[in-house]
Amino acid sequence: MSIKEIQEEIVDEFSMFEDWMQRYEYMIELGKSLPLIDEKYKTDDNIIKGCQSKVWVHAELEDDKLVFTADSDAIITKGIIAILIRVFSNQCPKDIIEADTDFIDEIGLKEHLSPTRANGLVSMIKQLKLYAIAYQTQLK
């Protein structure tokens, strides 16, 4: 599936919920399916700066596609990074770089998009895109 298609799928899933509590509960659920980062990559270098909780992300290139793994010590943050990884993992670096993230607004997480939010959703997106830029250069 393309990034756009996955985003639409997520928007669809979230549209079933009536209130924030159900959305949060689902996000927590999604966190449980997060492809976990190998313990050896859980280093300070792989921590995303700007989050109140710790978020580690690792990226690897497989058949010209970028595969992300991650983890967080906070459950809600883990849900957020899980959503992002579901969208961006197994995609070409070029598509990741060009993708927009408007779907976050549509799934009712807009408040997390402010750069001053302590969970650092913006930092997470930036970091995933930075990996894509780095691997894109490598592919060339």
Add this chain to the structure above:
Amino acid sequence: MIQTVLDIQAIRKDFPILNRKVNGKPLVYLDNAATSQTPQQVIDVIVDYYSNYNANIHRGVHTLSQQATDAYEQARIKIQKHFNIAKPYEVIFTSGTTHGINLVANGFSSILKKGDEILVSAMEHHSNIVPWQMLCERTGAILKVIPMNQDGELVMEEYSQLLSSKTKLVFCNHVSNALGTINPIKKIIEKAHGLGAAVLVDGAQASPHIKADLQELDVDFYTVSAHKMCGPTGVGMLYGKEEWLKKLPPYQGGGEMIAEVTFEKTTYADLPHKFEAGTPNICGGIAFGAALDYMNLIGFDAISQYENELLEYATEQLLTIDGLKIYGTAAKKTSVISFNIEGIHPYDIGSILDKLGVAVRTGHHCAQPIMDFFKIPGTVRASFSFYNTKEEIDVLVSGVKRAKAMLE
């Protein structure tokens, strides 16, 4: 049952912000240790200043400037009286506690020599650690730490052992922002003075709860922020004993702080202006005075008695939750509760509480060494003020229970 002489419902009407809703729920504001809310009486003073007599102070001959100067200097006297300070010029207006600490730290760089020692307590805010590290880098002085125990109390025996003739300055907060511990500053000051060391006390967290008598404490420097005590942000005061303020060099150069200037030499103004370079936060200073009036009208005895009742009630209720641990269990503390639930990140609890309209602080509270001491990433901190109610504590407790159910 909480019994108080205060009419809390009447007091709450003074604070317009307490009427607002957050995420569709009535606001339950329990982040008072970060900043307190502002009563209408103080807001009115701010509006009146900008509506009627906004002018620069200390130099204008015109009426507005005179009125602004009078109001600003009156505020200084209100602060002087509130803290029982001997002379009005021992009150230096600052932008807040951090500014006050930096002013003293900067002043001591011309006093300290290589090998001199500075003692700081283990429960300091970052703003209380960094200026001393910088000072030590500049002067070659050595920074030593007064340790604390598992309850979050300073180990006074260790403090006595750390003190020596090399100690030139002791720095400690009156109340810890992360734990709420009330430190025995009178004893700390007495012991330091016994060996000729000066003491600077950060009163930021104490000032909303305790009316400190600075002459009785015999403290050398004491600093507070107005926004912790119902005043506006960006203004505070540094108290310094006259002899010390005369000894310290000016902190910043600029207007207001000079007596005479030629290109060859400048003579500095007398106290307090020597430390008040540039146009100050005039409105903020005046509003600070109004905030003190407001709090004194309610009365600090009644405030601390009521807040203690809230603290006891909240502690009791929170401890009914399985796996909840409170950090900072000192015998003497202010109405601050730092806690965690086993296996749950404080950030997660804070996020869900926010959705329920409850404002708490999560994280390391700018006191990472304390978090390292307890080996935790941070805590959830609920801090109560005299305008909070038992019902609000019930909302907090049920919110924490709900968060726990969702997150486990």
